[in-house]
Amino acid sequence: MVRLYAKTLKETKMTASYKCAFKEDFTIDHFEFYIKTICEHFDSPTPIILAKHIRDYIMFGTVTFREDDFVETVHFDKLIVENNKQV
Structure with missing residues (x-):
């Protein structure tokens, strides 16, 4: 299971955040799908x-x-995506 935490930053302030989980195990082939879903x-x-x-x-x-x-x-300014152990 892939669990991700994403946040957007404007200058140094967090403007939004999102936690999500995907049932399948992490694969490089699905990385674009994960990012697209977050976006x-x-x-x-x-x-x-x-x-x-x-x-x-x-x-x-x-x-x-x-x-x-x-x-x-x-x-x-930035979109940061992190591996999240708990969603």
Whole structure:
């Protein structure tokens, strides 16, 4: 089971947060689906997912998408997605 905690930041202030769980085990192939689901909740476009984003999540359990990672305009500076043991 994959459990994620996501939050958006504007400057240093958290503007929104979201906890979600997916029944399947984590796979790299589903990583884009996880991020897309989170972005849909925030009514935000999906960022461009690079190998470094996947690597950061696998190695550190967290990934940060900056405003530059989005093609379209977003209403926050950062989207941080973390592995969450409890949802």
